[in-house]
Amino acid sequence: MLCKIALGNVRRAGKDYLVYLLTLTLAVTVFYAFNTISMQVDIAGVTAQNSGMGETLGSIISGLTVFLAVVMGFLMVYANNFIMKRRKKEFGLYQVLGMSRGQVARIMALETLFVSLAALVLGVLLGLALSQLMVFFTASLFKTQIADFHFFFSMGAFVTTVGCLVAIFLVTLVFNLRVVARAKIIDLMSAGRKNEAIKARNPWVSAVIFLVGLAAIIVAYVRLINDGLPYDGQPEAMQAFLITTITVVVGTILFFFGLSGFLLKALQGARGLYWRGLNMVTLRQLAAKVNTVSFSMAMIAMILFLAITSVTAGMSLASVMNENVERGTPVDYARTLVYFSPQSVDEMNAEQAGIAGDPDVPSEATTQDLRESGQARYAVATEPVDMLQASSGDTITAGEHAGESFDLASITGSSVQVDCYESTPIGASVPVVTLQDLCDAVDMPLPSGVSEAGVQAYGLAVVSESGYNEYRAFRGMEPLKVGENGYTLLSDMGETVNRIYNAVLGEDIELTIAGRTLAPVQDRVDENASVFTNSMMGMNSGTIVLPDSLVEELNLPLYNSYLMVNYADGVSVDAGDAYIGDVRTYGDVTNAAGEIVASWGSESTRTTTYESVDSMNGLISYLAIYIGFVLVVACAAILTIQQLSGVADAGGNYRILSELGTSKREIAHSVLVQQTIFFVFPLLMGFAHSCVALSVIIDLVALFGGMSIGGTVGLTAAIFVVAYGGYFLVTYLMSKGIIRDAVRVRHGE
Incomplete structure (x- = not known):
């Protein structure tokens, strides 16, 4: 019986659950499709170039999915408060008719379960289709060719998606049960006639809260611009960045909380504007939700800030690497040698001799004493090392050349060594x-x-x-x-x-x-x-x-030596890269006395550098689009559910306005103004935060190459138009339908 009631409720309240179902379905679709990345890179041929890319992308995406699921769950739980407010009278009626709270709770659990199962089925089906299409997107990102395309299903991605959905379901269910368990029947039955209490009534208090929030945001902006990002991981820098983050979050919350009450009182003073049309009704409707809307708008602004920044900065960084890689790969192969400084030589020799840290042995005399006693192993280079010759000290340990010395000269056509000094x-x-x-x-x-x-x-x-x-x-x-x-x-x-x-x-x-x-x-x-x-x-x-x-x-003193090599005539790029890519152990770099004077640094071929760029571009692009899309959908969904629930709650008010002669067009315009404020204000705040953060990121990345966000503005705008703007349009159209039904019900009585 309870199952039948729950199914009937879901069918009857289909409009209420539509946005909720749509959002969960999109979440499942994206979660599944992006978590199939490890299979996509295999089919797209990426693993042929980079054997570890599939595992790397898969692990990062899986961890990110958990984080995004937590964000989605938090927003959906908060939005569910509005849905529950509309259902309270219904649940109170169940108890009046003789149902126990346990039975009501089971009905709620079943309704949530049915919606979640529907979202899972639809989402997985859409995710299957999207994941097949993303194979071609993956191939284009990593610049590979698809040799053997076939339909695939990822059990791992399915399990991860189900786990995230179950977590969202359980958290939402606990919240719903808590609401009903704590409410009295009289409160449930009268919920539709109650507005939320407005605590910040005093305009001066609201003004102070607003100004304090604005000041905190400005202080955070100044701190971020002056301190920059803690790219070096120093504890002091991390602590300063944490303080800046807390300041901007608190400031954003206070800004929206104070702005709502302050604007209401300020516009009440402008009587010509306040009494025009339905402005009074519009402002009162906005003020009625000050306790919940202000906090949600602040959180949505912060999440939109994260979405805008991640998409714009991520895609721009990928563009920087694409622009720099051609200039940054002048030769077929390059290798770096790092010379030991006098201080490091003394420390390593002291450690080798077992007298490191001995206060009776001056560090500056350590190397000389050890050399005289025949114990010195490290020394400062007095002349550059011939890197081409020193490379023969490496030993190949795998493949057809296993056991042989690394004969770099055998594949070298032309080369040059650049010696740099401190x-x-x-x-x-x-x-x-x-x-x-x-x-x-x-x-x-x-x-x-x-x-x-x-x-x-x-x-x-x-x-x-x-x-x-x-x-x-x-x-x-x-x-x-x-x-x-x-x-x-x-x-x-x-x-x-x-x-x-x-x-x-x-x-x-x-x-x-x-x-x-x-x-x-x-x-x-x-x-x-x-x-x-x-x-x-x-x-x-x-x-x-x-x-x-x-x-x-x-x-x-010598600092670095750089060896730049072009392959000899008759040595193809594939053959040269294959020989250099053989696994080998690195030999010691010594002087004529047999003392170690340097260590091998980085080495790379032109091919591996390009492959690294393609891999990084693919990784960054995936993460940026994934984070941006999911966060924007989550924010848009929370706002949509809030607004639709608010319009439904105000149905009685709109019927009264209609009876007093107000046209449906004027009522719809009032609702449009409210919804525009709710959608646009967080977006503007998030955009302001992003502008400051991106200015700092651009300056930091510009150390390594010019970074411009112009090329990614179109992509970012497209995400917001499709996701955020689409939800806004759906919200307004559905609101017009709710208003039309509310007015029609009254006139039909």
Whole structure:
């Protein structure tokens, strides 16, 4: 019997459950389709290029799905408060007719179960269709060809989706049961005649709350712009960012809570506007929900902020990598060598000898003493290591060449080695030139995201004129004459850093180094001639080219060496990449005395760099679209349910207005104004938050390459038009139907 009643209620209240069902169905569809990513990349051929991409994407999407399910569950539970308010009288009537609270609870549970099951069936069917189509989207993102397309079903994605839906169902059910269990029958029966209490009645209190919220938001904006994002993970930066986040969240809540009551009183003072048409009714309807609407609008604004920022920043970052990768991959293969500094050599030797931390052994004397005793294993390099020759110290451990030395010379056609030095001379503590020095010279601030302490401790890298011209000849460029009193600056980073270097060169800023006055020989940075390794992002944050004699005079320690290789004629890219890709162990990089002077750093081929870019683009695009779409749908759904429930609750008021001669068009216009405020105000606040956050993100990413959000505005706008705007349109059209039914019922009596 209870099951039959529940089914009848669902059929009878189909309009009430329509938006709820639609939202859950969309959630199930997206959850299932995106959680099939591991199977999609297999069919799309991505795993042939990157064997770990499927597992990586799958694990990230699964974790993100749980987070988004929590967000969706919270919003749906909050929205369900409005649905329950409309059903309270009905549940009270059940108890008046003799049903126990337990029976009423079981009816509610069954209704929720039926709707959830319907959403699961519809969502999985739609998800199956969407996941098949997404295979082609996946192939386009990762730039692969689909060799064997076939229908597929993912049990793992299905289980994850069902788990998320069950969690949402249980939380919603507990909330519903709690409402009925705590309510008295008289409260249930009279629920439709009650408005929520307006606590913030005093306009001055509302004004203070509004201004405090606005001030908190402004303070958070200023803090974020000044402090930037905690990209380096330092505890102090993380703590400051947490304070900023809490400030903006609290400020947003206070802003909306104070704005509602404050605007009501302010507009009541403007009598010409307040008494015009149905403005009085519209404002009273808005004020009647101040306790719940203000908080929900604040939360929706924050979630929309997250959605806008994730989609825009994510897709823009992918665009940056696409733009930079062509310039950042000048050779078939590149390898980096990192030299040990004097301090690190002393520490490693002391640790090797078992006397690390001994206060009786001065660190500066450790290496010399150990060398004399024959115990020293590490040393500071006095001359650059021949990287092509040193590569033969690696041993191939798998494949047809297993056990052989890594013979890089056998596949090398042309190559060049660029040796970079630290700008702090041996025995000195201050670099000869730092980014801060250059900023001071042209009266420009440090770029956002650059640590002040870091630029003081570490200067620009140094390259000799002859070494740099060998590099230019390898790249097919004309030599650059620095002479005995010239210099130039190199960088392949973004405009944030390069505008400083360009200002220094363009303004002919003279530098005094070791008593020698140097003048620039170029008027701006040549970014194409500043790339020393294969990378998807800028890696050369600042290098100064100095005369050979000055480099020798300064006695600078070696910092990095970069080996750039093009394959020999007759060696195909596939063959060369396959040989370099063989698993191998790295040998020690030693000097003539057998002491270790450096360690191998990163290495990459042009092919692997492009594949990494494609993989990152695919990953970022998936996450951005997934997060953005789900969050926007969740916010739009909560607003839709709120507004439809509010219109239904106000049906009696609209009947009275109709009897007093108000046309349905005027009533619908009043409802449209209310719904526009509820939909637009959170969007505007979220957009404002996003503008500030994106300005900081753009400055940070611009360190590695120019970032523009212009290319992603269309995608972001499309998501909002389809999801957010679509829900707004559905809300208004359904509201007009509710108004029409309410007025017709009264006139038909």
